[in-house]
Amino acid sequence: MTNLPNLRELPRILLSVLFIAAAIIASLWVLQPFLPALIWATLIVVATWPLMRAAQKRLWGKRGLAVIVMTTVLLLVVIVPLALAVLTIIEHADDFGDGLKTLARAGVPPPPGWVEGLPLIGPKLAAEWQAIAALGAGELQARIAPYAKGIAAWILGKAGTFAAFFLHLLLTAIISAMFYYNGEAAAAGVRAFARRLAGSRGEQAVTLAGQAIRAVALGVVVTAVVQSLLGGIGLAVAGVPVAGFLTALIFVLAIAQIGPAPVLLLVVAWLYWSGDPVWGTAMLVWTLIVGSLDNILRPLLIKRGADLPLVLIFAGVIGGLLAFGLVGLFVGPVVLAVTYTQLAAWVSEGAREREASSAAS
Numbered sequence: 001m002t003n004l005p006n007l008r009e010l011p012r013i014l015l016s017v018l019f020i021a022a023a024i025i026a027s028l029w030v031l032q033p034f035l036p037a038l039i040w041a042t043l044i045v046v047a048t049w050p051l052m053r054a055a056q057k058r059l060w061g062k063r064g065l066a067v068i069v070m071t072t073v074l075l076l077v078v079i080v081p082l083a084l085a086v087l088t089i090i091e092h093a094d095d096f097g098d099g100l101k102t103l104a105r106a107g108v109p110p111p112p113g114w115v116e117g118l119p120l121i122g123p124k125l126a127a128e129w130q131a132i133a134a135l136g137a138g139e140l141q142a143r144i145a146p147y148a149k150g151i152a153a154w155i156l157g158k159a160g161t162f163a164a165f166f167l168h169l170l171l172t173a174i175i176s177a178m179f180y181y182n183g184e185a186a187a188a189g190v191r192a193f194a195r196r197l198a199g200s201r202g203e204q205a206v207t208l209a210g211q212a213i214r215a216v217a218l219g220v221v222v223t224a225v226v227q228s229l230l231g232g233i234g235l236a237v238a239g240v241p242v243a244g245f246l247t248a249l250i251f252v253l254a255i256a257q258i259g260p261a262p263v264l265l266l267v268v269a270w271l272y273w274s275g276d277p278v279w280g281t282a283m284l285v286w287t288l289i290v291g292s293l294d295n296i297l298r299p300l301l302i303k304r305g306a307d308l309p310l311v312l313i314f315a316g317v318i319g320g321l322l323a324f325g326l327v328g329l330f331v332g333p334v335v336l337a338v339t340y341t342q343l344a345a346w347v348s349e350g351a352r353e354r355e356a357s358s359a360a361s
Contacts, residue, residue: 047217
């Protein structure tokens, strides 16, 4: 009999939960066009919030001036270079397709002697290269033509999405300015919500999420910028054509955790192929230096951003990238860092309770 009032409340509670779930889904549906910009603005503001506070302190405590400075820096350092990188890749994609056709007409020369001497892959690579070089101009053009057509079709298919991409960049800048101006209120709201859900652990999870985001921003993004700049300098000094396009490609690959090695090694092969072994050797040494920077610079920067195991951060970066795309670079480490810390706190709390009970007995 004492459970009857609870049973009568069950339909009301169930309907309330369904209504809240429907309201959340509808809200996300309405905000769907703005969600990418909202997510990126949140990540950028969280990662650069200490810089904003430092700028405000130096600008006589004026939040409005600090917001203007930070938004301008965001445009100049993040959004404009990213937009230029995408535009550079788009503009030279046609050149790449035309280069394939020109290569087909000119034919492929036989492999140099050093190719066969490469360890492990040398003989097989030389045999494949020789087979391609033996093809006639017509056969080679027939093989390459589908790739050139595929590049053109990709550009035409993506032309409409690039406009949306630049619109998202503009929205990201606007939302970031709003978050910079009202950052404390937004953070207080998130902390209050987390505290309502999980008490002090929820608030701790919010703090850990912010630390993980800053760690990834320092480690991944700054390392990618340094590697792309150094790689671009090497390409320019070596006189490699379309150095700007290749530098933009290095930046994208470094952000994607692939690194600059694929682009730079292709440049090294091209320099040897074109009969310039001196610059080819110099570029090979430069490739080893630039490619190894992420093993030194990234761990140092990540360790400064968050006191978390590096294996955890790297697993989050790679797994998040594969699961969620580029935004997963930040989402993955946040999820793993929060889960790891909460599990560790839960386990240690159980150990303390056992120790307390054994001491009491």
